[in-house]
Amino acid sequence: MIQKKVCMVGSFATGKTSLVARFVKGIYSDKYQTTIGVKIDKKVVETGPQPMTLVLWDIYGEDEFQNIRMSYLRGAAGYFLVVDGTRRETLDIAIQLQAKVEAHIGPVPFIVMLNKCDLEENWEVTPGDIDDLQAKGWTVLKSSAKENVAVETAFSKLAEQMSRPQSNSIPWEAA
Amino acid sequence: MDNSKTGSLPPPEDQIVEATMSPPTSQAGMSELRRLLFGEKLESLKPTTTVKAEAVSEVLAEAIAQSHAQYSKKLTQAAVPTVESAIQTSVETDINVLSEALFPIIGPATRKSVAAAIRNLTQSFNQGLEHSLSPQSFKWRWEARRTGRSFAEVVLLRTLVYQVEQVLLIHKETGLLLQQVVSEQAQSQDPDLVSAMLTAIQDFVQDSFNVQSGGSLDTLEVGEVNIWIEAGPQAVLACVIRGNAPQELRGQLQTTLEQIHRAYASPLKDFEGDQEAFGSSQTYLQDCLKAQFKTRGNGQKQRPTKLLIGLGCLTLLLGAWLGLRIKAGQQWQAYINQLEQEPGLVVIQQKRQGGKFKLSGLQDPLAQSPDALLAQTKLKPEQVTMRWEPYLSLDDAFTLKRWEAWLEPPDSVTLKLDPDQVLHLSGTAPVSWINFSQRLLAKGGEGLRDWNTEALIPQEQQQLKALQEQIEQRSILFSQGSTNIEAGQQATLQAQGEDLAEVMAIAQALDLEVGRITLAGYSDPKGDRKDNQDLSQARATTVQQALIQQGIPAPLLQTQALGENHQTTPENPQNRRVSISIELPELETQSPTPPAP
Numbered sequence A: 001m002i003q004k005k006v007c008m009v010g011s012f013a014t015g016k017t018s019l020v021a022r023f024v025k026g027i028y029s030d031k032y033q034t035t036i037g038v039k040i041d042k043k044v045v046e047t048g049p050q051p052m053t054l055v056l057w058d059i060y061g062e063d064e065f066q067n068i069r070m071s072y073l074r075g076a077a078g079y080f081l082v083v084d085g086t087r088r089e090t091l092d093i094a095i096q097l098q099a100k101v102e103a104h105i106g107p108v109p110f111i112v113m114l115n116k117c118d119l120e121e122n123w124e125v126t127p128g129d130i131d132d133l134q135a136k137g138w139t140v141l142k143s144s145a146k147e148n149v150a151v152e153t154a155f156s157k158l159a160e161q162m163s164r165p166q167s168n169s170i171p172w173e174a175a
Numbered sequence B: 001m002d003n004s005k006t007g008s009l010p011p012p013e014d015q016i017v018e019a020t021m022s023p024p025t026s027q028a029g030m031s032e033l034r035r036l037l038f039g040e041k042l043e044s045l046k047p048t049t050t051v052k053a054e055a056v057s058e059v060l061a062e063a064i065a066q067s068h069a070q071y072s073k074k075l076t077q078a079a080v081p082t083v084e085s086a087i088q089t090s091v092e093t094d095i096n097v098l099s100e101a102l103f104p105i106i107g108p109a110t111r112k113s114v115a116a117a118i119r120n121l122t123q124s125f126n127q128g129l130e131h132s133l134s135p136q137s138f139k140w141r142w143e144a145r146r147t148g149r150s151f152a153e154v155v156l157l158r159t160l161v162y163q164v165e166q167v168l169l170i171h172k173e174t175g176l177l178l179q180q181v182v183s184e185q186a187q188s189q190d191p192d193l194v195s196a197m198l199t200a201i202q203d204f205v206q207d208s209f210n211v212q213s214g215g216s217l218d219t220l221e222v223g224e225v226n227i228w229i230e231a232g233p234q235a236v237l238a239c240v241i242r243g244n245a246p247q248e249l250r251g252q253l254q255t256t257l258e259q260i261h262r263a264y265a266s267p268l269k270d271f272e273g274d275q276e277a278f279g280s281s282q283t284y285l286q287d288c289l290k291a292q293f294k295t296r297g298n299g300q301k302q303r304p305t306k307l308l309i310g311l312g313c314l315t316l317l318l319g320a321w322l323g324l325r326i327k328a329g330q331q332w333q334a335y336i337n338q339l340e341q342e343p344g345l346v347v348i349q350q351k352r353q354g355g356k357f358k359l360s361g362l363q364d365p366l367a368q369s370p371d372a373l374l375a376q377t378k379l380k381p382e383q384v385t386m387r388w389e390p391y392l393s394l395d396d397a398f399t400l401k402r403w404e405a406w407l408e409p410p411d412s413v414t415l416k417l418d419p420d421q422v423l424h425l426s427g428t429a430p431v432s433w434i435n436f437s438q439r440l441l442a443k444g445g446e447g448l449r450d451w452n453t454e455a456l457i458p459q460e461q462q463q464l465k466a467l468q469e470q471i472e473q474r475s476i477l478f479s480q481g482s483t484n485i486e487a488g489q490q491a492t493l494q495a496q497g498e499d500l501a502e503v504m505a506i507a508q509a510l511d512l513e514v515g516r517i518t519l520a521g522y523s524d525p526k527g528d529r530k531d532n533q534d535l536s537q538a539r540a541t542t543v544q545q546a547l548i549q550q551g552i553p554a555p556l557l558q559t560q561a562l563g564e565n566h567q568t569t570p571e572n573p574q575n576r577r578v579s580i581s582i583e584l585p586e587l588e589t590q591s592p593t594p595p596a597p
């Protein structure tokens, strides 16, 4: 069985824990309990050519009191950048985090999750912002842990990207 | 020999003649045959050493690499004598060259092995001491003599009870599980989660305590269960052990880990998440799955008489000695009882070793210091070894203390935790602190079911209220029938201006607007009513001008002429006054921004 380490990264209260809970246990709660340190879960994704076990590292969110420790990302084969669509600043933080993570563990696949799309009428993140992200070649998904939108899709998409050989990590092959 | 020479050199002319004339000997025949076959080409096959060396040097590196790939053992074996004699020569010529090259390796290696040896030694020594006077020790001494082992060794062997329940092989970089073995009797946790969590804990410890490079967490103790962790460059071995394992097991872990690194060097390096390559490492891990149980009553019967006499003497001695120890034991027990009553302290293990007491437990950072409690007993600190691991107590008193430490409330604020785990905040505090505390609480209350800040009063509001009262109580008095203020009233006017300025400043800092400031003029009833009306207006205007001079914005200052109709008591100088009233802005604390609507 192939195993991959996957990290959940983003600002506090963007829904990292909720996305993992929805994906792994199929549950959701409106109650907010901030993650302290790291929480680990796993789930087997069957959609690809061969089943893959994702070991999910749900890391506490970045806030004004503490930054994310990069050492928790060591060895990750992929990660999610989780953004709360209703709070614009979480997108800026996600963009900064992406640069930090890439500097630390190299270019591995990641997906931007614009979460809480059930509240889309209150979003501060605009279609223009999304275009900007896509222009960088990033994979962007609108998701909702609450209403189970795009959660399965996101995890199987990342699994699929991780199972491809990582050509971009070999410098002389980069065009 | 000679043959080889003839093989490569053309024979001289006369030899050829000779060869054709006489029946060819086998040697000469060979030469002839060669000459006929190769003719002049033989010349070019001559081994000119220079040419050959050049040609070989071109392919040497590649040849070695290839031969290593195909026949690694052979090449290595072939090279051994050369390498050995090269090292020997190097040592003979100049010992410094090699010793300098080896220096960086030898230092850490010796340090490590010396440290391990000392640890082993102290452990067996401690055990030996502990049991040197127990009744059983007699039997063990006997056994030691019979088997030629050291007493300490026998004690170690007979007392340790432990079982390795689970062995995990973890990929160091990703924290993913490579392989595991579980002992039959044990119930194991999901090894994937355990591996990742252990790795996260390692990361956390390494980051948080700034350990020097190379150092890492190697033991976790959770009650009965110990987790031993041995980290190599690519992989980590973790053993879940119940009971007290001997230090030798550590050596076993190191050996196994080294073997695995050797056997799986390239799968480890190129690991992409595929566990399959490590299936066969089970056999290595099995070596670590050890157990040792206390053996009871097996072994041959000892000679009873000798044993009994020995035991008798020993008991007498022990009796006297125990008498001395009992007292200390009682004090110790009293101390343990006290610790157990103390909130935030949990005693996990305690034992007596020789004349010493050992204790390990959990301590909330906010709990009473166990050392301070010890100082109140008759026990001597050097008799007692304690090890306290930090933990967070969920005792209400500690939840409250912790929140006090996080919130750092000003003295004027009281925090109360009610039996339903609701935190009540009351008292006065700066608006900035109230906002801060609400934000922090909104992030999720550790140990709290709910919280309530309704009884918090913004300090600034009180300040404004006090200033307002002060301003409104003062009057500025005027001379009879005049718009000149009375002698000595200048200071009051000045004070009014300063207090108003302060009101403005507080309001501005909170981004609020001050409402209207009304200057009401009065006059006494002497003289014409209409003149008095004008006089009261003129007095109010005088004060208005003076306040504008002091920097109060003119648009806020309104005058009001109240004439002679508002007497306090007849002939009271207060009847010729100007008093000030202000409308204060309503102060609201910003409500906490909830993370999600």
Ligand SMILES: Nc1nc2c(ncn2[C@@H]2O[C@H](COP(=O)(O)OP(=O)(O)OP(=O)(O)O)[C@@H](O)[C@H]2O)c(=O)[nH]1
Pocket: A011, A012, A013, A014, A015, A016, A017, A018, A019, A029, A030, A031, A032, A033, A034, A035, A036, A059, A060, A061, A062, A115, A116, A117, A118, A119, A143, A144, A145, A146, A147, B595, B596
């Ligand atoms: N409406 C809505 N709310 C969500 C959604 N996902 C999460 N939430 C809510 O957002 C809050 C935070 O969710 P968490 O999953 O705990 O956030 P987190 O990113 O793990 O937060 P930290 O662990 O503090 O970094 C909770 O109150 C969730 O109920 C969503 O898709 N829609």
Ligand SMILES: [Mg+2]
Pocket: A016, A017, A018, A033, A034, A035, A058, A059, A060, A061
């Ligand atoms: Mg979380």
